[in-house]
Amino acid sequence: MTDKENLKIQAIENGTVIDHIKAGQALNVLRILGIAADCRGTVSFVMNAPGAKGRKDVVKVEGRELNVEELNRISLIAPNATVNIIRDFVVLQKKKVVLPTYVEDVVRCINPNCISNSTEPIKSRFSVIRSEKGGVVLRCLYCEHVISENIAEHLV
Amino acid sequence: MSFKNRHVISMKDFSREEIDHVLDTAEKLEPVARGMEKSRLLDGKIIALLFFEPSTRTRLSFETAIQRLGGQIINLGSVEASSVMKGENLADTIRVISKYADLIVLRHPQDGSARMASEFASVPIINGGDGSIHHPTQTFLDLYTIRRESHLEGLKIAMAGDLKYGRTVHSLCHALSLYGAEMTFVSPPELRMPAEIVRDLKRQNIKVGETDSFEDVIGDIEVLYMTRVQQERFPDPEEYEKVKNRLKLTGELLENAAPDLKILHPLPRVNEISPEVDETPYACYFQQAFYGVPTRMALLTLAMGVIE
Secondary structure, X not given: OOHHHHHHHHOOOOEEEEEEEEOOOHHHHHHHOOOOOOOOOOEEEEEEEEEOOEEEEEEEEEOXXXXXXXXXXXXXXXXXXXEEEEEOOEEEEEEEOOOOOEEEOOEOOOOOOEHHHOOOOOOXXXXXXXXXXXXXXXXXXXXXXXXXXXXXXXXX | OOOOOOOEOOHHHOOHHHHHHHHHXXXXXXXXXXXXXXXXXXXXXXXXXXXXXXXXXXXHHHHHHHXXXXXXXXXXXXXXXXXXXXXXXXXXXXXXXXXXXXXXXXEEOOEOHHXXXXXXXXXXXXXXXXXXXXXXXXXHHHHHHHXXXXXXXXXXXXXXXXXXXXXXXXXXXXXXXXXXXXXXXXXXXXXXXXXXXXXXXXXXXXOEEEEOOHHHOHHHOOEEEEOOOOHHHOOOXXXXXXXXXXXXEOOHHHHHOOOOOEEEOXXXXXXXXXXXXXXXXXXXXXXXXXXXXHHHXXXXXXXXXXXX
């Protein structure tokens, strides 16, 4: 990547830059972070940016340093994402997202008869497992149904 | 090993040692279940039976188990007459009934409802069947039957019928894998055991086979676990019509069976086992129904801590 392109992606004063998101997943990353249209801070993203390993998306959240738990949720749909915490235009911290072992209120169970899809006062809960093929598998902690593909389609 | 205040939600929550302990306890309680010995182990205890869907067999065997042990029962009456019809959610129902009873047996049509109930209850929950996923007390009684009538370790078993939707066989597979069973699944292609379960078993080095014919297995197994093709589980009625009569166990098929074969069925059956099989020494399903009583006695007494 050229310096000019790098600048386009990383030049924020303070906040979080999520890089190396699989192309096309940027909007889902915003959803998983709970960043919606009513968000007051500046949020920008680049889709289909050229990268060393092909096209990628990048999300920049200004004025907010996302915490580890929030960021690791991203790995459900973007397992190779990297996170840069920026202060005063300097990359203070750079790390890869880590697959969590458990997520709550992030994904809806695909089983329509699951109690978590009812009006009971509970949140969806899943254990997270790395599949043999390197993908991500979610197992509902209520009904044990498994989600092994198209996880982004089931985001809460 | 203490089971006091422990919930009974899924077989996956139990180790082999814990299952053995439940089965050992059931065996000790069997004379009480038969009415040959008196017991007041549950004297002064109140057990709530919350059945949100009909289940005569499970409910009556719990009632028998409780009454044989001197316990008392409260229940919802008909769901139509309960606060559920006023719009109360299950979480609140469980929180309230926890204040009345020492233990709750829950039967509910939604998958995962027992797990959720355990998060809101201040007393132990025994899952009497939730949706199409779990029915652990059935699995405990199946294991108990196999142990009493045959043997568990290294068992050669075939499971036949609706293996796709049948929750009893799914749980049983998992439990038997802890005992190194060899399993063969007999079903029409449309009702095969879910691939994920077969994969899990193979991952545990369990010997697994699949066929659509009894003839392939009948001479080489010690237990045949039959299941009903459950019309109510089929999303598509046409699919049910296509498969409902595909597997039928007849006396003729049993001519080549091993002499010590035992046939189990969680009941009720419809027409998957011919009546002439009932009179053979292989038929074990009515005895199996009885074994639900000592098994449920064991789970009740262990969860309430009246037996260690």
